[in-house]
Amino acid sequence: KEKVEITKEQWALIKAILDAYNRHQIPQDVTKKLLQEQYSAEENFLLLTEVATSQVQVLVEFTKNIPGFLSLDREDQIALLKGSAVEAMFLRSAQVLSKKMPRGYTEVLEERIRKSGMSEEFMTPMFNFYKNIGELHMTQEEQALLTTITILTPDRPYVKSHEAVERLQEIMLDVLRKLCVLQHPQEPQYFARLLGRLTELRTLHHYHVEMLTSWKTNDHKFTPLLCEIWDVQ
Numbered sequence: 664k665e666k667v668e669i670t671k672e673q674w675a676l677i678k679a680i681l682d683a684y685n686r687h688q689i690p691q692d693v694t695k696k697l698l699q700e701q702y703s704a705e706e707n708f709l710l711l712t713e714v715a716t717s718q719v720q721v722l723v724e725f726t727k728n729i730p731g732f733l734s735l736d737r738e739d740q741i742a743l744l745k746g747s748a749v750e751a752m753f754l755r756s757a758q759v760l761s762k763k764m765p766r767g768y769t770e771v772l773e774e775r776i777r778k779s780g781m782s783e784e785f786m787t788p789m790f791n792f793y794k795n796i797g798e799l800h801m802t803q804e805e806q807a808l809l810t811t812i813t814i815l816t817p818d819r820p821y822v823k824s825h826e827a828v829e830r831l832q833e834i835m836l837d838v839l840r841k842l843c844v845l846q847h848p849q850e851p852q853y854f855a856r857l858l859g860r861l862t863e864l865r866t867l868h869h870y871h872v873e874m875l876t877s878w879k880t881n882d883h884k885f886t887p888l889l890c891e892i893w894d895v896q
């Protein structure tokens with residue numbers, strides 16, 4: 664039986680990332696609107712655009728608090744954010760949709776997604792992902808670390824110092840691996856299952872690019888921040 668030891672420094676890292684992850688949540692006024700506004704495809708899409716924009720803002724704040732991230736090359740920081748945003752947002756919305764949020768927020772969000780004029784071919788894999796994440800019953804620490812590992816993916820477009828990002832990601836992977844062994848002793852393959860979700864995220868990322876194009880074609884409006892993060896004209 665492998666003896667797993669999490670060092671003092673690694674506990675401090677876990678705590679810093681978890682605090683940042685919990686500190687940066689979507690503002691109440693945005694989530695309140697989800698419960699109040701009426702249901703039409705247009706209204707649902709508008710609300711999801713607001714939630715998406717808010718999720719990007721929350722993501723940028725969270726990323727700035729990842730230990731070591733601000734020491735990376737400035738342009739690489741931008742490249743990592745642009746390259747990982749939708750994957751981190753899929754993880755964040757999966758966590759919201761899989762746990763029972765207060766006041767039926769989860770059901771309302773799901774309902775609005777299903778009735779926002781999104782094509783079936785994207786809806787199915789997306790809700791499949793949400794179900795797969797839900798079945799993992801990840802702890803808060805695991806969610807925050809998995810999001811951090813997604814952001815610190817070295818092979819995003821335009822990343823120059825590949826090694827510097829890889830080194831940082833490896834530190835996080837080692838912490839997550841140990842945490843999984845300690846928190847899921849009955850499931851030796853749990854860490855591997857978590858990493859398998861990162862592969863699923865890449866597929867959803869490709870679907871998302873197509874979604875953006877089809878929304879654009881149907882003349883859907885985005886906010887300037889969403890246009891900037893996903894290079895939409």
Ligand SMILES: Cc1cccc(C)c1Nc1c(-c2c(F)cccc2F)nc2cccc(C)n12
Pocket residue numbers: 708710711712713714715716718749752753756776781871874875885889
């Ligand atoms: C907030 C939300 C939650 C679940 C599903 C969806 C479709 C959304 N909304 C959007 C997403 C998006 C995301 F924010 C998280 C996950 C996957 C995503 F497709 N991306 C975009 C891009 C332009 C406009 C919107 C409305 N939009």
